[in-house]
Amino acid sequence: MSGAEQARGGGASGQEQRAGGLLEARGLVKTFGRRPAVRDVSFAVGAGETLAIVGESGSGKSTTARMLVGLLRPDRGQVLLDGDDLARLRGRALRARRKDLQMVFQDPLGSLNPATRVGASIAEPLLLHTGLDAAARRDRVAELLRQVGLRPEHADRLPRAFSGGQRQRIAIARAIACGPRVLICDEPVSALDVSTQAQILDLLAGLREATGFGCVFISHDLAVVRLVADRIGVMRGGELVELGPAEQIYTDPRHKYTRELVAAVPSLTARRGSHERS
Amino acid sequence: MTAEQVLEVDGLSIAAGPVPLVHDVSFRLRAGEALALVGESGSGKSMTALALLGLLPRGVAVTAGSVRLLEPGDPSPLDLVTAGSRTLADVRGRRVAMVFQDPMASLNPSITVGEQIAEVLRRHLGMGRAPAARQAVDLLGAVGIKEPGRRAGDHPHTFSGGMRQRAVIAMALACEPAVLIADEPTTALDVTIQAQILDLLVRMQDELGMAMLLVTHDLGVVAGTCHRLAVMYAGRLVEAGAVGEVFDDPAHPYTSALLAAAPENAMRGRKPQAILGTVPAPGEPPPGCAFSSRCAHALPDACDTAPIELVRSGSRSVRCARSAELRELQELREPAEATP
Amino acid sequence: MTAITAARRDTLGRRLAGRRDVALALGVLVVLTLVALAAPLIAPHDPVDQDLLHRLEGPSAAHWLGTDESGRDVLSRLLHGTRVSLGASLLAVSVATVCGVPLGLLAGYLGRGADLVLSRVADALLSIPGLVLAIAIATALGPSLTNAMIAVGVVYAPGFYRVARGATMTVRGQTYIQAAITTGCSTTRILWRHVLPNVGTPLIVKVFLTFGYAILAEASLSFLGLGVQPPLASWGSMLKRAVRYLEQEPMLVVLPGLVILVAVLAFNTVGDGLRDALARRDREPS
Known part of the structure; x- marks a missing residue:
């Protein structure tokens, strides 16, 4: 691994000792009906840092993500952005604060309004949170499209004219339009073809490098987060069973379930015995 | 000692x-053999699989080629492309079975799991009600469902995703088919469950000696599960061969790029390499190699002017104008650090 | 599977035109609309001009479709009646849309309490026979076509409410609504910019189907004397007066009856065609 990678890893473990971060989850609890979805989950993310939350379906990782961005209200616990409790905010104040906390969703087609041209989708946060006039917004949209590897003339098309990877680029352009401090990515590549996944991961890593946002990366796949995460939290049954520096999770997992997860990643070097000999 | 061929697909074209x-x-499938059909979305792999059983969606049809289902001692094999709907209905589930990505879509939500499996047995094998029900419970046990006697009376929605896929596999294997077609059978499942389902498929295949066609976009799934693989790109086969040979020494730049893009590489400390560009839209095939616009090794004239033929040598085949020289230079292998 | 959609990217319009009955019905609607707009220009006579010397005459060079019991030109009255009937139906459909759709969006999006209350009101309205309610309202407000059609609009509003609510409930679960929330959109903006454009198509189908019913309702109310007041003509009021002279001049009944039949059929055919075309589009894999 590169030197920069190593340095980030070191910084991450330092941050863990810190009392708070840019975004902090404190004792989050959410119950649906009688089924507890998230029980007492706490972690913090610093600026420029990526925390991966890994777990399988029903682990509570998506519920946690939705509480972080305020799509769900926790039953107990707090989400602190720069020390401010988001749950205390309502209406206009909450909407204004959302500009600092943006989300990229799993389903890149579903997360774009099919009836809206992509330029208008990307411009919407600019319209809501900045004083830019129409011409300035158009310029900014063109710049954002270039930044995510698309062309300015793509702004006039509808989402269905794009491939899955391109749609995810559009969704990312919308999410970073107002320069968020934290980006929550909920399985951003699991709906994409393998050949495209690495493109999107590279894009996200490059943007983080350039703008320094903190990132919470939700995934079911330990292999996918291997190269983007500074720290990894493993969730199961609504609990954070292990949280540590990425390297340690792979090389020296403490929890039995983490070991199972690491073992379940398919190996490209595994081979099946020949059927003719058997 | 070559096992007998059970399925022979020849010159299949779909439009x-x-x-x-x-x-x-x-491609050919032999008894006991697992063949992976690998490709990205839009490669045509799913269409190919659906065509084998006459399950193409409306407006899509086979335009050329044959799908022959062979039986030992049968001098006139059945061509599934030209077979009538009644023949196909008889073949489906009895001689060729299919497992889809979404197990819930393959199960009737209003009928108990046991009854659904029993129904397959009664329809295809003419079993009586009681023996079919007993056999259904045995099958559920065989695919690893705990307390099969009790679970047989439950409806599909009470099963977890992995359990549902096990039930679907039990239903597919009920008549001990000669061929099992599995279309992305683990894509909708959790990582730990995926490993269990793949193990189950391999075990059942060995037990029943059937052939399996595994359709997937995920090379990680192929590695430990299949004997051979065929890689499709933009509707054409670009490479085929034994899994070990192809993975260790890919002959087509696309195969090599797919291997380098697999996220599993990260687990070995290698950064997955993105394949730049996008798959060409169907209906606008470039004159030469369809991958040339994205290929790091493409040369003008050699690759993008005339159609490239699929060249066979032994058990390998490849459709690339520069394959021989690229392999000579070891351009397509992954960088050293040697795989075990 | 994206392949097929991309390969056969044909528009809804092309699909509709592909069905001959729908194309024909669309043509009828275009003609009716033009007639309604241009009635004063193309009508050969003043529709209220009486000529008592030429009552109940058959077709002639001066009066192509003959004259009615007051000697008025039937063709001119039919042409002007188109304007009145379609205008009245448009009013009813507009009232129904304006009352039903916003409430449906709100109920579908907010769910819970708002949905419960609004849906009960809609159910109550739906449980009353439509025409009877319209008659009651029209009687209370006084017999005028405007009042009657506003009443009809109110009666049809629950239908629009239900379609809008149902479509909104499906859209509400979509990721792009969540994306809009996390972007910082207000509820009004979400409903207006993100929900409405995506529930528009079933509502358009509903508009066409309801238009057909509204024409029938106008005819019925005018036939009962609660609609258009003399000497103005609508298709329904022409029918009402003509019934008295059924034996002397049956054409007076047949003509407006035929026009009503054709108009209602045309609206329903276009509505059905639209619905089928949309259903086919939605079934296709994306």
Whole structure:
């Protein structure tokens, strides 16, 4: 691994000792009906840092993500952005604060309004949170499209004219339009073809490098987060069973379930015995 | 000692109206063998699989080729492309079974799991009600469902995703088919469950000696599960061969790029390499190699002017104008650090 | 599977035109609309001009479709009646849309309490026979076509409410609504910019189907004397007066009856065609 990678890893473990971060989850609890979805989950993310939350379906990782961005209200616990409790905010104040906390969703087609041209989708946060006039917004949209590897003339098309990877680029352009401090990515590549996944991961890593946002990366796949995460939290049954520096999770997992997860990643070097000999 | 062939696909072409989706695909399946059909979305792999059982969506049709289902001692094999709907209905589930990505879509939500499996047995094998029900419970046990006697009376929605896929596999294997077609059978499942389902498929295949066609986009799934693989790109086969040979020494730049893009590389400390560009839209095939616009090794004239033929040598085949020289230079292998 | 959609990217319009009955019905609607707009220009006579010397005459060079019991030109009255009937139906459909759709969006999006209350009100309205309610309202407000059609609009509003609510409930679960929330959109903006454009198509189908019913309702109310007041003509009021002279001049009944039949059929055919075309589009894999 590169030197920069190593340095980030070191910084991450330092941050863990810190009392708070840019975004902090404190004792989050959410119950649906009688089924507890998230029980007492706490972690913090610093600026420029990526925390991966890994777990399988029903682990509570998506519920946690939705509480972080305020799509769900926790039953107990707090989400602190720069020390401010988001749950205390309502209406206009909450909407204004959302500009600092943006989300990229799993389903890149579903997360774009099919009836809206992509330029208008990307411009919407600019319209809501900045004083830019129409011409300035158009310029900014063109710049954002270039930044995510698309062309300015793509702004006039509808989402269905794009491939899955391109749609995810559009969704990312919308999410970073107002320069968020934290980006929550909920399985951003699991709906994409393998050949495209690495493109999107590279894009996200490059943007983080350039703008320094903190990132919470939700995934079911330990292999996918291997190269983007500074720290990894493993969730199961609504609990954070292990949280540590990425390297340690792979090389020296403490929890039995983490070991199972690491073992379940398919190996490209595994081979099946020949059927003719058997 | 070569096992007997059970399925022979020859020159299969599929089109949606005037738009070609799959072009001239051929492969063979032998008893006990697992073949992976690998490709990205839009490669035509799913269409190929659906065509084998006459399950193409409306507006999509086979335009050329044959799908022969062979039986030992049968001098006139059945061509599934030209077979009538009644023949196909008899073949489906009895001689060729299919497992889809979404197990819930394959199960009737209003009928108990046991009854659904029993129904397959009664329809295809003419079993009586009681023996079919007993056999259904045995099958559920065989695919690893705990307390099969009790679970047989439950409806599909009470099963977890992995359990549902096990039930679907039990239903598919009920008549001990000669061929099992599994279309992305683990894509919708959790990582730990995926490993269990793949193990189950391999075990059942060995026990029943059937052939398996595994359709997937995920090379990580192929590695430990299949004996051979066929890689499709933009509706054509671009490479085929034994899994070990192809993975260790890919002959087509696309195969090599797919291997380098696999996220599993990260687990070995290698950064997955993105394949730049996008798959060409169907209906606008470039004159030469369809991958040339994204290929790091493409040369003008050699690759993008005339159609490239699929060249066979032994058990390998490859469709690339520069394959021989690229392999000579070891350009397509992954960088050293040697795989075990 | 994206392949097929991309390969056969044909528009809804092309699909509709492909069905001959729908194309024909669309043509009828275009003609009716033009007639309604241009009635004063193309009508050969003043529709209220009486000529008592030429009552109940058959077709002639001066009066192509003959004259009615007051000697008025039937063709001119039919042409002007188109304007009145379609205008009245448009009013009813507009009232129904304006009352039903916003409430449906709100109920579908907010769910819970708002949905419960609004849906009960809609159910109550739906449980009353439509025409009877319209008659009651029209009687209370006084017999005028405007009042009657506003009443009809109110009666049809629950239908629009239900379609809008149902479509909104499906859209509400979509990721792009969540994306809009996390972007910082207000509820009004979400409903207006993100929900409405995506529930528009079933509502358009509903508009066409309801238009057909509204024409029938106008005819019925005018036939009962609660609609258009003399000497103005609508298709329904022409029918009402003509019934008295059924034996002397049956054409007076047949003509407006035929026009009503054709108009209602045309609206329903276009509505059905639209619905089928949309259903086919939605079934296709994306």
